[in-house]
Amino acid sequence: MESVLERVKGQIVQNIQIAAENARRNGALNFETLPDFVLEVPRDKGHGDFATNIAMLLARQAKMAPRQVAEILNNHFSKEGSSMAKVEIAGPGFINFYLDSKWVYEVLPQIEEQGDKYGDSNAGQGKKVQVEFVSANPTGLLHMGNARGAALGDTMANLMQAAGFDVSREFYINDTGNQIENFGRSLEARYFQLMGQDVPFPEEGYHGQDIIDTVKGLIAADPDQKYLNMDPEARKAEFVEYALAEKLNAIRGNLSQFGVNYDVWFSEKTLHDSGAVSSAIAELRAGDYIYENEGAIWLKTTAFGEEKDEVLVRGNGIPTYFAADIAYHKNKFDRGFQWVINIWGADHHGHVARLKGAVKALGYESDNLDIVLMQLVRLFKGGEIIRMSKRSGEFITLEELIAEVGKDAARYFFVMRSPDSHLDFDMDLAKSQSTDNPVYYIQYAHARICSILRQMEDKGGTLPKAGACDLERLQEPAELELIRKLVDFPTEISAAAVNLEPHRMARYAHELAGLFHSFYNSNRVMVDDEELQKARLVLVKSVRAVVRRALGLLGLTAPESM
């Protein structure tokens, strides 16, 4: 459904185009092609409801001063049938449009009709999109960086769904390769240590307590001690299988607790087992992107502007992570995704250009692959930075984070900033100042509205229908601003989705809540004037629907009382 804003803007744009064409036809204005002008909502309310820069863009072609062009256009605007109250030429040549404020009221019946669907658009046109995020090594638990990726990826996916994309969430499981070998050796060493044998622990092994716990569980499940005398390779394979399943379960559980649920869990191992990796390499070889040197197989990444070439298959015959990743992305495109989005930690940025290059070499449009790099999270506790490392086992897990600051606060904090921005997460602050946490501010707006509506029901009232009351009674500045903000919602969602900027929704929700709180403090909803009360009830009900939806898109709960 077309949003109110789109409809009104479309009307004005059309009016401008017709005016320009008419002016050209009767010789008042000379130009070859209509420039790509903008109709925007001015930052400053004193500049009208909408403004266009067309006169400034036409000035050169028309060989006239911008303000003069604006005058001519203004004389050609059709005033009939539009809600245009005033047109003004301002500054260097802006044309400012002032509309009769009536147009904004349309949004209230629209919200009533669409309910929790209000905000949906068809910006994505059903395009098949995949968002791959977190994809943490399944050898440990999720840390703060993973948590940021989870919040960003899931919110992005939510926004894209609302914006009319066909979205699939995917987790790539790195269940093969060196780190799994290493994982297996660590499990083995812990096993023998727990069985009372004095064996050294691998230096590069996983030192975390969670590994010890895993092995304890393994031993408990093996009363016959069959592992003690098993073939070492077979034993390690069983250990790894057991531990990976357990870790993945834990990861899945933690993410689910964080409100993140995936459509697909994709195993890297299957790419090797199915021959997808070797066939991707064969394809690259056919395209003459491959050569051999010192026993290894290399990809000519220098052809994609990289500093040096990259190894795809090591001298020992084992393909690199990069080789698997190429096969993985080929697989993604072959599954029909028209837009592939990966969310990576900024420490992986060196990998971006060569992956895109490889994708292009395989014949896919590399512009359809977007990699969102999120800057790393620094965790502060007691005023000190906590260095996080999976190997050393010293890190705050997602589980602990949720337990300490709560899912809602954590998700909001991770998403409120642009992915480009470094994130200092102060645990003490998140805990001690939880009362002036922006997330409560937004949720409080929701709870307050619920409270109003509860009281109305207690008095035996019923929610009025938007169509059955005089919405134009809503004339207070606070009311008009609030309604205007509701009008922006669909545009905010699609802009946040298309530009991969989930922080815009965090900001929007906060601003909307602020306008509501402001309204609440200056106006009572339950008033003696029955018509005004009805109109205000419709207003707050609409605000509640949008706040709830915004919270939902951010993955936060919308409490009915606080």
Place this chain on the structure above:
RNA sequence: GCGCCUAUAGCUCAGUGGAUAGAGCAACGGACUUCUAAUCCGUGUGUCGGAGGUUCGAGUCCUCCUAGGCGCGCCA
């Protein structure tokens, strides 16, 4: 050395090439007999890191420089 990200108010950060650059926090002063004071109202601060350039118009685009973060492995 090369590459990516960042630099905007005291702090943390927003800011689709548009007009007089904004918000939260912090500080100070007010508002509960009234639908939840986890709220509201008021008070002010900027050489948008620096220098050039493109443009009618630059915090925004381009080049160079400076500072910080992160990468540059037959690890992932």
